[in-house]
Amino acid sequence: DAGVTQSPTHLIKTRGQQVTLRCSPISGHKSVSWYQQVLGQGPQFIFQYYEKEERGRGNFPDRFSARQFPNYSSELNVNALLLGDSALYLCASSSWEPDRAPGPYNEQFFGPGTRLTVL
Amino acid sequence: KNEVEQSPQNLTAQEGEFITINCSYSVGISALHWLQQHPGGGIVSLFMLSSGKKKHGRLIATINIQEKHSSLHITASHPRDSAVYICAVTHNDMRFGAGTRLTVKP
Numbered sequence: 001d002a003g004v005t006q007s008p009t010h011l012i013k014t015r016g017q018q019v020t021l022r023c024s025p026i027s028g029h030k031s032v033s034w035y036q037q038v039l040g041q042g043p044q045f046i047f048q049y050y051e052k053e054e055r056g057r058g059n060f061p062d063r064f065s066a067r068q069f070p071n072y073s074s075e076l077n078v079n080a081l082l083l084g085d086s087a088l089y090l091c092a093s094s095s096w097e098p099d100r101a102p103g104p105y106n107e108q109f110f111g112p113g114t115r116l117t118v119l
Numbered sequence: 120k121n122e123v124e125q126s127p128q129n130l131t132a133q134e135g136e137f138i139t140i141n142c143s144y145s146v147g148i149s150a151l152h153w154l155q156q157h158p159g160g161g162i163v164s165l166f167m168l169s170s171g172k173k174k175h176g177r178l179i180a181t182i183n184i185q186e187k188h189s190s191l192h193i194t195a196s197h198p199r200d201s202a203v204y205i206c207a208v209t210h211n212d213m214r215f216g217a218g219t220r221l222t223v224k225p
Contacts, residue, residue, distance in 0.1 A: 033213065037160070042123075042205055042215030056212045088160045092213075106150050106209050110162035 002026070004093050004111035012117045013081050021076045021114045025093030031055070032074040033108065034066055035090040043090055049074055050098065081118045088113045122146050125206050125216035132223050138193040140219045142206030145187065153180050153191045154205040156218065162205070165191070196223045 005024045013019050025032050031050045035043035048056035049068035068074045072093075078085055092108035124143045132138055142151070153165040166173050166180040168189065173180050177196075182189040193200055201223050206216040 035213075035215075040217075042207075042217045043162075043213075045212040045214070048212060058212065090160070090162065092162075107152070107164055107167045108213065109164065110154075113160040113162075115160065 004091055004109050006089075006091050006111040006114050008114060009112070010115045010117075012119060014119050015081055015083060017081050017118075018077065018079045019081060019116060021078075021089050021091075021116070022073065023076070023091030023093075023111055024073045025091075026109055029093035029095050029109070030072050031094045031096040032068055032072065033092045033094075034074070034076045035092065036060070037088040037090060037113075038084075039087070046076070050096065055098065078116075083118050086116060086118045088115050121217065122210075122214050123206055123208055123216040125204075125219050127219060128217065129220045130222070132196050132221070134197055134223055134225050136196050136223075138196050138200075138221065138223075140191045140204050140206075140221070142189045142191070142216055143187060144189075144206075144208050144214075146208065146210045146214065148208040148210055150209040151182055151189050152207040152209070152213075153189075154207060156203040156205055158202075165204075193221075198223045198225050 007022045033048040034046040037043040045058040047066045052068045063079045066076045090113045091111045094108045126141045150169045155163045168182045177194045179192040203218040205218045
């Protein structure tokens with residue numbers, strides 16, 4: 001069974017451009033989360049989506065948006081790119097569901113990431 | 120102050136040494152995760168803990184909920200263990216430590 005997949009692997013953009021990153025979760029996982037990892041730091045939470053609805057949002061500006069599709073895949077969009085947006089963008093999926101006590105389904109499975117460079 | 124603090128930031132060991140990486144957190148959590156990140160970025164989940172201790176091969180993870188502290192131990196370390204080890208906690212979302220860069224020399 002395939003793990004979490006992300007595309008593209010690498011991306012180079014210039015300031016002011018827009019970018020779309022894609023993620024396909026593990027089959028059966030309905031929850032997808034996005035993280036930004038700047039070089040030398042731990043990942044930072046951006047969004048969580050479940051059943052096409054935003055369930056959580058980190059401290060990121062409105063230039064960052066995301067959506068989830070009926071097949072549970074997800075896109076992360078970043079508008080008006082800044083140099084500081086250069087980072088590894090990680091997607092993770094889990095079998096998390098709302099209104100359910102914490103348990104093993106909290107475990108997140110990470111994709112390989114998309115490395116975005118903004119020049 | 121980061122909600123998840125790891126120590127040390129960098130660690131160099133000789134092959135065969137016993138290694139300990141520490142993690143302290145300041146928020147209420149439902150679970151604590153130890154993750155391994157290799158050069159290139161891929162992250163692998165090693166452990167998810169909510170209490171006690173877990174062991175997988177040469178890796179052992181412990182958590183003390185009262186003290187809000189967890190440790191990751193690697194016994195008989197090997198150069199292939201060289202990676203960044205990240206502690207993360209599940210709160211309302213997932214909060215990560217900055218990582219510990221481990222280098223094991225042959």
